[in-house]
Amino acid sequence: MELTEEQQKKLQEKLKNLSPEQMQELIKQQCIFCKIISGEIPAKKVLETNNTIAFLDINPANPGHVIVVPKAHHQILPQIPDSEILDLFNSVKKIASAAFEAVDAKGVNILQNNGPAAGQEVPHVHVHVIPRFDEDNFSFTWEPKKLKEEQFDEIQKRILSKIPSSMEKIETALEEKGEVKPRLP
Ligand SMILES: [Zn+2]
The missing domain is CATH 3.30.428.10 (HIT-like)
Structure with a gap:
């Protein structure tokens, strides 16, 4: 069913006025x-x-x-x-x-x-x-991306910064191995 320009405008207006709950309900219906x-x-x-x-x-x-x-x-x-x-x-x-x-x-x-x-x-x-199954012609293999050591380090740091609960554990382990400088007290 094609909507006329007028109908589209009305629909957009209606959607704009929906509460987040109503919007969620609409999404569920679809x-x-x-x-x-x-x-x-x-x-x-x-x-x-x-x-x-x-x-x-x-x-x-x-x-x-x-x-x-x-x-x-x-x-x-x-x-x-x-x-x-x-x-x-x-x-x-x-x-x-x-x-x-x-x-x-x-x-x-x-x-x-x-x-x-x-x-x-x-x-x-x-x-x-x-x-x-063996040879089912379905594959999850990929061509590995080439990343430098510094890029791995940077990505590790960024991900860890999003998970404070593991940051401390992992940083402490790295300090013990001497791979990062001890944090300031
Ligand atoms: Zn759903």
Whole structure:
């Protein structure tokens, strides 16, 4: 259905006036995984817990390819509250083992994409569990990027600065090895 210019303007005005909660509700109404969770769209479910469901991927990379999702609509992994992460990854672990055995696989890949640049197609956090077979023509190999020692050091420093709880532990270990100068008292 094409909207007239007038209708588009009205729609944009309406969207601008939505509260964050209303906006979240609207996003949920459009989300294919939320529709699977609510039962509006059928899916071949293979696991359900209080916070998580898992179902067969309709476009599987291999037989036994399962998608595991939190029931709450979060777009990317960092948005999931810590209290829901354990349930999600417990489910991933269960599915990895069950799918592996169900299709008599030789290995399993766990794949979790965040953002379009990473190949995320549905904006609702999901974890792919992909059983693997010898020579199944599916590859995760890449051409390694060449980084200098200083670049590794800089990246390590920047990541650590975002995680203060491990910064101290790791810096202390490096000081003990004499790899960084002791911090001032
Ligand atoms: Zn959703």
